[in-house]
Amino acid sequence: PGYGPPGHGDPGYGHPGYGPPGGWGGPWGGPPPAAKPGVIPLRPLGLGEILDGAVATMRTHWRTVLGISLAVAVVTEIVVVLLQGLYLDNTAVLDDPSATPEETLRAAGGSLLNSSVVLLVTAVAAIAATALLTPVMSRSVLGRPVTTGEVARDIRPQLPRLCGLTLLLPLIGAAIIGVGTLPGILVALGGSTAGGAALAALGGMAASVLATWVLVRFSLAPPALALEKQSVRKALGRSAKLVNGSWWRVFGIQLLARVIAGVVGSVIAVPFTVLAGVLTGNGLGNFLDGTADLGWSFLMISGIGGVIGSALTLPLTAGVTSLLYIDLRIRREALDLELARAAGVERPGPGPTPGS
Structure with missing residues (x-):
């Protein structure tokens, strides 16, 4: 419509094919949308598209994603429960008014060490989940099915390097x-x-700021190692190169993903914590005022909530990190063209580039 010859007196008369609408002076529809063979369009991504892509991967490949994240969550929660059960009683002296300063300092140091170790274990779990789920994300971007066996075959040659990287990143921060x-x-x-x-x-506090800056620069190393089959050193350098100039954006998106995951995990864990307090005879009041006896029964029941929460939230943070890696490579290396060829689709146009 609008490309037939105009009538006498119409705009564009004498120039067949250029009459409105749709001709010169008519509205322009912009470039065609980018190809979308999988969970994301093949162009630079916005914040919403990164989050949507991570959630869409969880829905599309939920069996594979849940199996991997559940295995990581179970191992992590077992270690955390053992640490809390074995060392939690050492902090009782902090509430003893008759304790000497040396005893208080020693107990405070033990409590800090215990919390740091738990945080370290949680960080290791997040990095491991990111590395293991990156192959799932790469296939979901191409719109291809994926099974746990395929992920295992893909990861197995890189497993020693992934284990080294998984332990190295938290140790750098520590x-x-x-x-x-x-x-x-x-x-x-x-x-x-x-x-x-x-x-x-x-x-x-000063060291925490520096550690945050360093770890954000290296945060894309797990997907870089998993997808590019590089060494640990080259994966760290690859991550630093991609994050350079985009540090605040990477930091902000990852922080938002972790806040969302923390809220979801807390919503799931709180009912199990309350249930543990009721079943172990502590009661909610004793738990809130800090007088509850957090024994093994309490830790195991609340740990079940932790496993469920981690199994549902680890794929979100892992997916966001993997998609950030893909997004930065699209922006800087035209990875979208390679992805379109790999997916077997014609890339009709770049589409709009989000500003976020």
Whole structure:
């Protein structure tokens, strides 16, 4: 319509094929949309498309995704429950008014160490889930089916490197924070407890900022290693190169994904925590005022909620990280053209580029 010869007196008369609508002066529909063989369009992605792509992968390949994330969640929760059950009683001296400063400092250090180890284990689980679920994300982008066996065959040759990278990244963060807090700890051990604690707190905060900056730069190393089959060192360098110039965007999107995952995980875990308090005789009141006896029964029942929450939230954060890696390669290396060829689709046009 609009491309037939105009009548006498119509705009464009004497120039067949250019009459309105749709001709010169008519509305332009813009470039055609980008191809979308899978869960994302093959062009630079916006925040909403990254989150939608992660959720769509969970829905489309839920058996494979749930199987992998559930295995990671079970192993992680077992380690966390054992740590809490074995070392939680050491913090009782913190509530004892008759405890000496040395006992209080020792108990506080043990509590901090326990919390740090639990955080380290949780970080290892997140990195492992990202590496294991990256092949699922890559196939879902191409619109291809995937099974757990295919993921295992794809990951098996890279498993030693993935294990090394999974342990290395949290250790880098822990080492930076440890160096920052070490002067304060030494001062406290030398006799100046208050001064040492203040120095350790300041050093820990400064080191935490540096550790966050470093870990965000290396956060795309797991998908880089899993998809590009590189060494650990080259995967770290690849991640740093991709994140360079986009640090705040990568940090913001990953932070948002973790906040969403934390809210969802808490909603799932709270009922199990309340149930554990009721079944173990502690009651909700004792749990809220800190007087509950957190024994093995309580930890195991609440741990079930932790497993379910982690199994549902790990794929979200892993999917977001993998799609950030793909998005940055599309923006900088035209990966969308390679993906379109791999998916066997003609890429009709770039489509609009989101500004986020």
